[in-house]
Amino acid sequence: MKSRAPRRPVTILDVAKTAGVSFKTVSRVINGEPNVRQHMQDKVLRAVESLGYRPNVSARALAGSRSFMLALLGTDPSVGYMSALQAGAAAACREAGYHLIIEHGSSSTGRWPKLTKELLATQRLDGIILAVPAVDDDDVLVAIERSGIPYVRIAPSRNPDRSSRVEFDEERAAAQMTEYLWSIGHRHIGFVRGFPGHAASRLRQAGFEGALKRLGGEIRRSWIASGRFSFRSGVTAAEAILGSHERPTAIFASNDDMALGVISVATRLNLSVPRDLSVVGMDDLPPATFVWPELTTVRQPIREMGAAAVEILTTGHRGIGAPVARMLDYEIMIRGTASPPPQQNALPATGQSIPRRVRRRQ
């Protein structure tokens, strides 16, 4: 930089001059419109690069039919969930030249339709990303559909094809965690259910029970307790499960917060984790490191889901047309809260080594 004068930002006109084309051609290239010869496109791209051109979002929004503004609506089901979702979405937005408006909202589910309508009235949005609980609120869906704005649901409970969606295979992930516990010797495994009505709750339980059935294990009702994805509900659930005469050697809580509740009860009962009781969770959000040893859990691809939702809304047909579905990876995070059960009352330990990390790609 030679001058210290406030640089005038480079505009489409500068790019056009440098590339030796009309500014309209530049606009076409920027917007990925068809009907531009390769030759011209190259020239434009080179000029964009050398000038460091970035289109002015305000001008595009004002002139065009797009606002380059996306909204994310939802509330934390687990501590840190929305933060992660948002981090992924925000990064993808910046990449694509979009801005993200965030509506963390209260958990009082009844307010979502009102909030959505207000947002729709005051902001011109190019797309909406829906997470729990808004994702399952029919009034919210209807309001958005009436507005005609494309939207993507994160892990919806019902009507999968009603809109584009992003999810991961909660059932297989839960099944695989169950298989892991089985593989290290557990035959008596308890389970803590999630928030009633959330798709995740149903799917995770189905994964757990399905795996146990396939493996020939026992599903004991007194070892399955209800929770609400909160620490406190994990406490209550653990008290129920560990209060029974016969207790399991492992408990699979269907999220991290509840797993921490289980561990807290175990500790209070003088059960050392994992020596006396293995405890595993699901999510791998910050609370997973709120215990020592750290929690063995399933890493849910939350950031990636946020990014994928943005991609659907900003590329190709931008969420218009046939719904798109994206299924993302998860990962079993083997850490410190699960180990072989105290008495090997099941299979003798095999020579089979336990991988440090079990990965699954799809």
Add this chain to the structure above:
Amino acid sequence: MKSRAPRRPVTILDVAKTAGVSFKTVSRVINGEPNVRQHMQDKVLRAVESLGYRPNVSARALAGSRSFMLALLGTDPSVGYMSALQAGAAAACREAGYHLIIEHGSSSTGRWPKLTKELLATQRLDGIILAVPAVDDDDVLVAIERSGIPYVRIAPSRNPDRSSRVEFDEERAAAQMTEYLWSIGHRHIGFVRGFPGHAASRLRQAGFEGALKRLGGEIRRSWIASGRFSFRSGVTAAEAILGSHERPTAIFASNDDMALGVISVATRLNLSVPRDLSVVGMDDLPPATFVWPELTTVRQPIREMGAAAVEILTTGHRGIGAPVARMLDYEIMIRGTASPPPQQNALPATGQSIPRRVRRRQ
């Protein structure tokens, strides 16, 4: 609404026609410029109200020198801190017709200057809000100052008058929490320090020690341990404090995450909280409810601080000119993890009632 056709949004021209003034006058009123007669102003305001007019942000940004875009830079010092700060800032932004860009960033402190410069280069911002650790990074401050964009620091460590700032009285809050422990009978109180270098760490410790001195209590070095605001560091600190021959009857951890670490160690040592050991924290973020009974702590006005920062940047001189300082309220949240010590080895219980909540306004 009579028609189902897509409503054309109401513009400044519509307001002008309805109010019977020129659109320029409307613009003046909207922007709070001087030199508009009360009479005209009323007419305009009435028209704005009845039409539900909302100025088009893109048009304002394009035509004017403002972008109506603010950025918030920082990383969680405690789980949920940035979420709360952001929630407060986002709400205030929406109120004021601004948008908020969030840069949660990694905690790897070295990346902040680069990130800031990139943001400055690609976005035209009207203001920047700095939280830890960016708030104490001199390279970040220099880069922003060079750009001329106004900024507000949240709880800065040094050079208070270098910029506008928002804070709360960490020292008095910590002192008051100490006084509370004293008031219910504790005379042997341990303390866990926060992240080295954060202003909050120093101030909270100063508050603790100052209060104890004023009350004539003993500050025992072996009961003061270092932490880093993380759960894990709380564990280590508690092991040091509770491992000593004589242990305190209460431990004041200078944030919630560390308080949880302390509680976890206490439980492992078969110390019931609060029966055998009282534990209190500071922040009142979501982890405060990750224990049962819930944590007695200081409610830091984090959301309010986010909102206050936005106000400084969007009203009056919009952060330009002499730095502004805002000092916000805190609140002592008396919950379940602190109770009188097991043996009243100090003052006899007085008839003095303990208020459910101690408030302090300033």
Add this chain to the structure above:
DNA sequence: CTGAAAGCGCTTACAG
């Protein structure tokens, strides 16, 4: 396949 014209909804100087 490429370009010249009009306009998006405001604000910024500049007149009066």
Add this chain to the structure above:
DNA sequence: CTGAAAGCGCTTACAG
């Protein structure tokens, strides 16, 4: 104290 003109940086039809 109030208004008419020009322009912000793009996209949208519309020509060729």
